[in-house]
Amino acid sequence: METMGADALPLTVNSSEKRESVCVFGTGDFGKSLGFKMLQCGYAVVFGSRNPQVSSLLPRGAEVLSYSEGASKSDVIILAMRREHYDCLAELADHLSGKILVDVSNNRKINQYPESNAEYLAQLVPGARVVKAFNTISAWALQSGTLDASRQVFVCGDDSKAKQRVMDIARTLGLTPLDQGSLVAAKEIENYPLKLFPMWRLPFYMSSVLCVFFFVYCVIREVIYPYVNGKTDSTFRLAVSIPNRVFPVTALTLLALVYLPGVLAAVLQLYRGTKYRRFPNWLDHWMLCRKQLGLVALGFAFLHAIYTLVIPIRYYVRWRLRNGTITQALANKDSPFSTSAAWISDSYLALGILGFFLFLLLGITSLPSVSNMVNWREFRFVQSKLGYLTLVLCTAHTLVYGGKRFLSPGILRWNLPSAYILALIIPCTVLVMKFILVLPCIDKTLTRIRQGWERNSQPSKSALNGKPDI
Amino acid sequence: METMGADALPLTVNSSEKRESVCVFGTGDFGKSLGFKMLQCGYAVVFGSRNPQVSSLLPRGAEVLSYSEGASKSDVIILAMRREHYDCLAELADHLSGKILVDVSNNRKINQYPESNAEYLAQLVPGARVVKAFNTISAWALQSGTLDASRQVFVCGDDSKAKQRVMDIARTLGLTPLDQGSLVAAKEIENYPLKLFPMWRLPFYMSSVLCVFFFVYCVIREVIYPYVNGKTDSTFRLAVSIPNRVFPVTALTLLALVYLPGVLAAVLQLYRGTKYRRFPNWLDHWMLCRKQLGLVALGFAFLHAIYTLVIPIRYYVRWRLRNGTITQALANKDSPFSTSAAWISDSYLALGILGFFLFLLLGITSLPSVSNMVNWREFRFVQSKLGYLTLVLCTAHTLVYGGKRFLSPGILRWNLPSAYILALIIPCTVLVMKFILVLPCIDKTLTRIRQGWERNSQPSKSALNGKPDI
Amino acid sequence: METMGADALPLTVNSSEKRESVCVFGTGDFGKSLGFKMLQCGYAVVFGSRNPQVSSLLPRGAEVLSYSEGASKSDVIILAMRREHYDCLAELADHLSGKILVDVSNNRKINQYPESNAEYLAQLVPGARVVKAFNTISAWALQSGTLDASRQVFVCGDDSKAKQRVMDIARTLGLTPLDQGSLVAAKEIENYPLKLFPMWRLPFYMSSVLCVFFFVYCVIREVIYPYVNGKTDSTFRLAVSIPNRVFPVTALTLLALVYLPGVLAAVLQLYRGTKYRRFPNWLDHWMLCRKQLGLVALGFAFLHAIYTLVIPIRYYVRWRLRNGTITQALANKDSPFSTSAAWISDSYLALGILGFFLFLLLGITSLPSVSNMVNWREFRFVQSKLGYLTLVLCTAHTLVYGGKRFLSPGILRWNLPSAYILALIIPCTVLVMKFILVLPCIDKTLTRIRQGWERNSQPSKSALNGKPDI
Numbered sequence A, B, C: 001m002e003t004m005g006a007d008a009l010p011l012t013v014n015s016s017e018k019r020e021s022v023c024v025f026g027t028g029d030f031g032k033s034l035g036f037k038m039l040q041c042g043y044a045v046v047f048g049s050r051n052p053q054v055s056s057l058l059p060r061g062a063e064v065l066s067y068s069e070g071a072s073k074s075d076v077i078i079l080a081m082r083r084e085h086y087d088c089l090a091e092l093a094d095h096l097s098g099k100i101l102v103d104v105s106n107n108r109k110i111n112q113y114p115e116s117n118a119e120y121l122a123q124l125v126p127g128a129r130v131v132k133a134f135n136t137i138s139a140w141a142l143q144s145g146t147l148d149a150s151r152q153v154f155v156c157g158d159d160s161k162a163k164q165r166v167m168d169i170a171r172t173l174g175l176t177p178l179d180q181g182s183l184v185a186a187k188e189i190e191n192y193p194l195k196l197f198p199m200w201r202l203p204f205y206m207s208s209v210l211c212v213f214f215f216v217y218c219v220i221r222e223v224i225y226p227y228v229n230g231k232t233d234s235t236f237r238l239a240v241s242i243p244n245r246v247f248p249v250t251a252l253t254l255l256a257l258v259y260l261p262g263v264l265a266a267v268l269q270l271y272r273g274t275k276y277r278r279f280p281n282w283l284d285h286w287m288l289c290r291k292q293l294g295l296v297a298l299g300f301a302f303l304h305a306i307y308t309l310v311i312p313i314r315y316y317v318r319w320r321l322r323n324g325t326i327t328q329a330l331a332n333k334d335s336p337f338s339t340s341a342a343w344i345s346d347s348y349l350a351l352g353i354l355g356f357f358l359f360l361l362l363g364i365t366s367l368p369s370v371s372n373m374v375n376w377r378e379f380r381f382v383q384s385k386l387g388y389l390t391l392v393l394c395t396a397h398t399l400v401y402g403g404k405r406f407l408s409p410g411i412l413r414w415n416l417p418s419a420y421i422l423a424l425i426i427p428c429t430v431l432v433m434k435f436i437l438v439l440p441c442i443d444k445t446l447t448r449i450r451q452g453w454e455r456n457s458q459p460s461k462s463a464l465n466g467k468p469d470i
Helices: A029-041 A068-075 A118-124 A139-144 A160-172 A182-194 A198-230 A243-272 A281-288 A290-309 A315-331 A338-364 A376-405 A421-423 A425-437 A439-449 A459-465 B029-040 B065-071 B117-124 B139-144 B159-172 B184-195 B198-230 B241-270 B279-289 B290-309 B317-330 B341-367 B376-406 B419-423 B427-437 B439-452 B459-465 C030-039 C067-073 C117-124 C139-142 C161-170 C185-196 C200-231 C241-271 C281-288 C290-309 C315-331 C338-366 C376-404 C419-423 C425-437 C440-450 C461-463
Strands: A021-025 A044-049 A065-067 A076-079 A099-102 A129-132 A152-157 A176-179 B022-023 B042-051 B064-067 B076-081 B100-103 B129-132 B152-157 B174-179 C021-025 C044-049 C063-066 C076-079 C099-105 C129-132 C152-157 C174-178
Touching: A021 A068, A029 A044, A029 A139, A029 B290, A044 A068, A065 A068, A099 A118, A118 B184, A129 A182, A129 B100, A152 A160, A152 A182, A160 A176, A160 B064, A160 C021, A182 C241, A182 C376, A182 C419, A198 A243, A198 A281, A198 C139, A198 C161, A243 A281, A243 A290, A243 A421, A243 A425, A243 A439, A281 A290, A281 B139, A290 B290, A290 C290, A315 B317, A315 C315, A315 C338, A338 A376, A338 B317, A376 A421, A421 A425, A421 B100, A421 C338, A425 A439, A439 B029, A439 C419, A459 C281, B022 B065, B022 C419, B029 B042, B029 B129, B042 B065, B065 B100, B076 B159, B076 B184, B100 B117, B100 B279, B100 C161, B117 B184, B117 C440, B129 B159, B129 B184, B152 B159, B152 B184, B159 B174, B198 B241, B198 B279, B198 B290, B198 B419, B241 B290, B241 B427, B279 B427, B279 C161, B290 B341, B290 C290, B317 C315, B341 B376, B341 C290, B376 B419, B376 B427, B376 C030, B376 C185, B376 C200, B419 B427, B419 C315, B427 B439, C021 C030, C021 C117, C030 C044, C030 C139, C044 C067, C044 C290, C063 C067, C076 C161, C099 C117, C099 C161, C117 C139, C129 C376, C152 C161, C152 C185, C161 C174, C174 C425, C200 C241, C200 C281, C200 C419, C241 C281, C241 C290, C241 C425, C241 C440, C281 C290, C290 C338, C290 C440, C338 C376, C376 C419, C376 C425, C419 C425, C425 C440
Parallel strands: A021 A044, A021 A076, A044 A065, A076 A099, A099 A129, A152 A176, B022 B042, B022 B076, B042 B064, B076 B100, B100 B129, B152 B174, C021 C044, C021 C076, C044 C063, C076 C099, C099 C129, C152 C174
Antiparallel strands: A129 A152, B129 B152, C129 C152
């Protein structure tokens, strides 16, 4: 997919015009890679080193000078060095005054220092214009030209012209600069590459808890219970049968948990009579990671689908089928065709397939490149209307699965109902609440609140203000 | 996935340089959200309000002034108000002269007013430079930082410098501005967020019609016919058996309809002897939504695949299998292995799987982020060569499915052939036409026409012109 | 998905300001399309033609002049003509001096001429500032507004201001300009649209060789051997049974080949004691197309999954099942349930499903739009940790598949073991080597080498240099 490798980008040698020059302090891996890339993209690159004569292995076409000499050659200086070595820059303060210093450093831990490296640098060299950038880019990716991971360069700084210069350089290197505001944002930018899927943490914990709970629950019902009651060895169920109960149950619960916060938020807004009060933090966080929650649910639904499709290949199933047929043949018994059993079996499957199909559609539209192509109305249509339809279909799939034996006392083991009955609690609650919320009388109030109306506001104010929300 | 939430973007407080300032007229939801976001991104934000003293709940750090005072503070004024309140701006014409007025308004219906809001505004305040922008962005998304739906900001205006200023602001807010030309484009931009999948409408109608037709057709053949002729209750077939006939038939027909317009266009070009005449409108529109048509077909093919894979789990199938075995066992009949039956069954399955696999590949390459990575030659290779191969495989899959009973009179019911025979009509037509079109003699003429040659043109002209198409 | 068709972009007619003007030389297809698009986006477009009076069919609003007149109207001239006609530009050298000449030409073959068209143009008209651009855009796509394939415009040139002007035009047309450096890059840019999946070539060859080899191998074992030894006709196995052996075996081998170069590189670095020596070219190339290799492996794994899921539908399998049951019923033999067989069958399936699921996740994260949203640490986590887990699961899946009959002499046919045993060689080798590499003592040395430490370097140097890599 990579269109042009590193080798494809030739050095600008015979350029008639004067090339823009950039200085890189530090000849470590990152400095070299960045310098090489900038050379390829037509910049004149000067390396600044404490010991210029021993610095080897630098890209062809680059000069190596001392720090002070290097600084004098360019007004953009990229500091490819660790924070621990910044103190030597204080001595160069005169040479660095007025220069654009680009801090590319990262730390080893989140919030390792009280202030961000870039702010620390700004204090050390007060005369310079410090810009934070490039810390999210990997040296290896720059070298090899395979920027499969993020091309995003978060840029921040207090001087907007300096920031603009650095963003132009990033753009020339084929990267995507994103302005993050003033230097105060540097802390967040430095923490960013140390994070590991922060938005996925809550969904991951939720699904782990659900998975473990339902797994233990099913093991008790289907492995321990038969062993205690009949000395039957059902351990082989651990591999496929029990996961194929845990996965759908977890998927359905998680899918309901995607729509629960929206319903809770609506109830809260109705209760408060205004939308201008912040939701509690936990609700806010929950709402922000609904997409991730939904994708985890989709993963479980997918596993459930495949686990179900392999059923006829399993030794246990084949054995039971064969033995059942033989027993029946030997007994010469007739098993008449039951239309209602066929209806239940088929509609159970059809509901599941359609629900899964819509769920997949939801997943595909949440791909960044797809969701970026739709307008707001289309996005809401898919994520809200189609989403609720998916929840309805999947809940119906589970209800029909229960069929006639639903809540019949025969399936209780140690008074524990089947896992799928537990799985229905949250989805049914969400659907009932949603149904109440879309009743015309309640929906009308909610819509008014969401358009800015407040139950307890002074009537004068909104009349005076005269600008309804748009 | 969201890298930095709203909270991560600190206010620029200690900035040494003078910050650029923006004025927002109107303190509704959208105005507040946009103002807050701009504050975060380092702008000085001034709100203009009819009643500055009663406007509350505004973001910290923002000033609230009267309209005229606000206007004097900045040369960019964002009008976060409804079109219905624009008339009050006419009184402020003196204060607004020379300013950049950003119209962010939307309407409630497509083409609600004879002229676009932005053009109306330009007439009201002739001295101002009106730019249309930001109307596709949702207030809620700006607030929460989850711009999962479009980050695209369509911008238009008659003054290119003003447009550039607004596009810079959009870029700073992390959005993607797209220049749409002069202010005449505002109408289209205002209609855009009101549209619901415009390119999907034709494919949706086509597939609905096909689906309903084939569903009724199959119900007649497989539910009503056995009921009338033998009083058999086959209603349970409505859930799985009949959908699993309707879906593949619809999928194959839609896939053929993806390639039919291309073939028709080629025939039309051959007939006319030139490519410089426009196709009829219906053909144009059909060609533009081929991608959507193909994706709908893929959806049906996917449903067909899963419906087929669950076959062995169905009660009806298991019952029939068991009964068949028992009958045979009791009769002590031998059923010899038929190599030709095995060949037909296996090649039918293999063709279907390979066709579906290629179809999925086509679907994946039509994802915006994937198709954006390939060059034009690669895109044509995938969508044309692989596309036709898919059509050939899926048609062959259907033909082999028919196997020996193809067109045998025994399968006619009330003189209606099986649905899959109807499904073969369009694909076979397309393949035969395509086969004729790629015959060397015809292909040569077509290629010449597509390179700009015209059958009836004066021979002098192209010789004089001397610039072949590239 | 296309937001606004060509018709939506109105001409800028009543613009008060002076529009920027662009001249297009050549009235072929591409020239017309580009000119029309620029008119729509608000440029004043002048066509230059050798015979202005006979050039017809040009977009409304455009002027047609002679070359020299056209050139005098604008300082940006787009040369929509073939390289073969460039010589006529030499005569116009005076009129073109100082102008920005945009070379949009493509060739018919890779490296058709010794120098790139753009460099040839720069020699012909030394006074002009030549910029290469737009050659990757298709005329048809510009006309129809469906830029589904690449919107990327590679731009190169020796004059950075001229390059900037052209990049601005590209941006205004809704395209994505990418600066590729000086005019030397033109050769690469001209070759780009002629390439057909260059990064996929090695994976394609590797998988073809593996596929053909294993196919022939399986045909010998499963079709020719039974025919020679027992005159049994097993040809029907060619359609499903044998592909379903070839696909998983190829998928597993390819997946192992994704991780083999990383392991080899680590061994090489350990052996050399430095990371500052280039890998051999074959290893470099192999490492760069690992993603493509993995995606091809995923394709085969997907086919294996579906081929496995259709097993119970196959005539052969149903026939065998029925016959087995009948034989058993007639013999009145009991087949006791074997817990160990159930365990092997179920864990084999579970391992396969989980491996396939993780493999799919890897594939999804390699979608450009997804991988662009994750940071470097997350990308490495997914591609390395999850990748190895996938390899472990898939290898275990194959090992358990063998079960007890693994290497038992009974399954040798003509001394050939089953194909899956061959498939285990490379994965097991990779896993053993990786296991050795992550042993603490070896991992420590490797980490130090990767941080820039060199075994044979002068100790003084790194001490003096004092800048560890970051």
